[in-house]
Amino acid sequence: MLIVNAKIINEGHEIEGDVLILNGRIAKIGKNLSAPAGVTTFDAKGRWLLPGIIDDQVHFREPGLTHKGNLATESAAAVAGGVTSYFDMPNNNPTITTRERLAEKYANTTGRSFANYAFYFGGANDNLEEVARLEKNEACAVKVFMGASTGNMLVDNPATLNGIFSKSKLMVVTHCEDTPMIKANEDAAREKYGDDVPWKQHPLIRSAEACYKSTELAVGLAKKHNARLHVLHLTTARELDFFTPGPVKGKKITVEACVHHLYMNDSWYNTHGALVKCNPAIKTEEDRLALVNAVREDRIDVIATDHAPHTWDEKAQKYFKAPSGLPLVQHFLLMLLDMVHRGELNLRTVVNKTSHAVADHFGITDRGYIREGYWADLVLVDHNATTTVRKQDVLYHVGWSPLEGKTFPARIDATWVNGELAYHQGKVNPRPLGQRINFS
Structure with missing residues (x-):
């Protein structure tokens, strides 16, 4: 996947750019990147892209x-x-x-x-x-x-x-x-x-x-x-x-x-x-x-x-x-x-x-940063939207949150785990993507 038009928040900097993901990892970070054959383009539309x-x-x-x-x-x-x-x-x-x-x-x-x-x-x-x-x-x-x-x-x-x-x-x-x-x-x-x-x-x-x-x-x-x-x-x-x-x-x-x-x-x-x-x-x-x-x-x-x-x-x-x-x-x-x-x-x-x-x-290996070569664990945030916590949207097994009724000034739009969309458009990918973490 190629994520384009993102506002990347990483290592103390905020930059506008693109992130190319290949084989679960971040292959390239830059501006005006082109999608190789077979790579899906995802338009971030200026939203914040953070490390997961x-x-x-x-x-x-x-x-x-x-x-x-x-x-x-x-x-x-x-x-x-x-x-x-x-x-x-x-x-x-x-x-x-x-x-x-x-x-x-x-x-x-x-x-x-x-x-x-x-x-x-x-x-x-x-x-x-x-x-x-x-x-x-x-x-x-x-x-x-x-x-x-x-x-x-x-x-x-x-x-x-x-x-x-x-x-x-x-x-x-x-x-x-x-x-x-x-x-x-x-x-x-x-x-x-x-x-x-x-x-x-x-x-x-x-x-x-x-x-x-x-x-x-x-x-x-x-x-x-x-x-x-x-x-x-x-x-x-x-x-x-x-x-x-x-x-x-x-x-x-x-x-x-x-x-x-x-x-x-x-x-x-x-x-x-x-x-x-x-x-x-x-x-x-x-x-x-x-x-x-x-x-x-x-x-x-x-x-x-x-x-x-x-x-x-x-x-x-x-x-x-x-x-x-x-x-x-x-x-x-x-x-x-x-x-x-x-x-x-x-x-x-x-x-x-x-x-x-x-x-x-x-000492986590290859996670925690948006860096070339690292696993593509990412979250996309719309800071111009809002989220109201509603009971029907709570995903915990117990089905409740102490924050019900609270409206937050942002929205989680997408989450990538190991380079694949784990959450998008309000839905969790039904295929579990998590891997065991390694330590250096």
Whole structure:
């Protein structure tokens, strides 16, 4: 395919030009390119052409929790939102805490995913030797729940934590919340409110102090063992002091922000309740603005979703029974483009934090940029159109979005995965095009 008349947003530049795709890869970038025989021409009509988003944190719920979602349904929603690659988390059922289960998960995904994929390996209190044996390309990184969020994957044994940070050949990524502090806050809330805890208490129960204490521990372990650490879904202004501004290349300790923590504040609990209950919790407007500023100054290195669907009936329960997590991949890019529209971020920063920096940080082979020789993972955006989130258009298996009724100042018009149209004119290509991601 030859994409013509595009406004290409890539590597800090905006240029008008064409992109020739041959055999799944970008063969040439230039102006006034001619289509070789047998090559289809696609007119971008001046719309933005971006590298496809790489979401480094999703929970697509397979294996074991497929009543909430699966690798096929959620990856279809992803490509409809411009996400061309994703890294799926290991808190499945059974948990991905053995290399055998990891290999089975990859095998079961072949030919079923609409976007490219890689999987995390889960650290646990009893699998240190498995962690130590992991090699490049077996997993994108080792995930450690330093605060139990879902499943039974809390790693709270100090010897095991030290062992993971000292023995893992792969990057260690962490969920940082201090479980004893959270349990104490839950007990106090239950004593005051019973089971009907108001939703606005969630960021006080999953408190800023609990986040800070756990992040402090993770950063300390990384420095002690000279390990590569990536802290997931930061939520507070105070925690930012642990991280330094600058390009992601060369950093050993890095941090991610999630789109909902950049886009929402704790007032959303008053209007959306359980639908936006997530761990770690959405915090104050002051925290949100600090996170946005940290993205702009390159203190926060990447942006992701932490896409985590639950059924409507599960979310309809009272505080302690309603699970944490919300579905976001289909509207990830639209949320960030809304922030661009209102002046909080610029488009080049969005491209960097969702594509370039993710590829650089994890060492992804031939993805994350619009470059000759790279895989043609691309998304076309009409910045003069709008998108209203309607229930009938939601592609998540659970069939709902916390953003229903919201109108965004842009529209995802097309997504290419490995050089082929995965999404176009409001429809997902029924043939899954995703491939397993390789790491350099």
